[in-house]
Amino acid sequence: AQSVTQLGSHVSVSEGALVLLRCNYSSSVPPYLFWYVQYPNQGLQLLLKYTTGATLVKGINGFEAEFKKSETSFHLTKPSAHMSDAAEYFCAVTPSGAGSYQLTFGKGTKLSVIP
């Protein structure tokens, strides 16, 4: 069984500061990994994903994440926070390879950006 742990249900950063949202997974084999963002009263939007290849993946809105197999981590970062980044962020996994489809989500991290 897979699981996802997001450290910190709430994170506050100042505008212009580094954003770091942590995600660790538990899986017998490296899964596919995702970060989704949810703005208030909206659905989930995919920020970025790791399936195969380069372990540093870049996504939309200046976000990036690095898959570290040895640490079973997939932390999300952005060099400089913007007010529009305030939202809830979810890390998710699905088993790699054929037949995978069900996403397992972390509990989410609500990001606040302080002017």
Add this chain to the structure above:
Amino acid sequence: GAGVSQSPSNKVTEKGKDVELRCDPISGHTALYWYRQSLGQGLEFLIYFQGNSAPDKSGLPSDRFSAERTGGSVSTLTIQRTQQEDSAVYLCASSLGGGGNYNEQFFGPGTRLTVL
């Protein structure tokens, strides 16, 4: 093009009543998923449809929950005899296909269900 749409956006019902939630996937997407987002449990997988294959119902929490997908397109999630613990946001997603090389799931805005 249009994204995934869900209706109603909000539903308030009384305990014991049945409710139906609707999902219109993106045209051409053969895979459709339902998830539930609640304060206590976070985001949970409920059910998955892929083409004409039998659905994966492994995430449905009880036999009060059922879903169908007619004509390989629109899906309806039905909750019978609603309970207060059913209060949550129900999210629908669709993708070009299921499994194999991962196909991105596109999410709808959700239906917020409140059971009084």
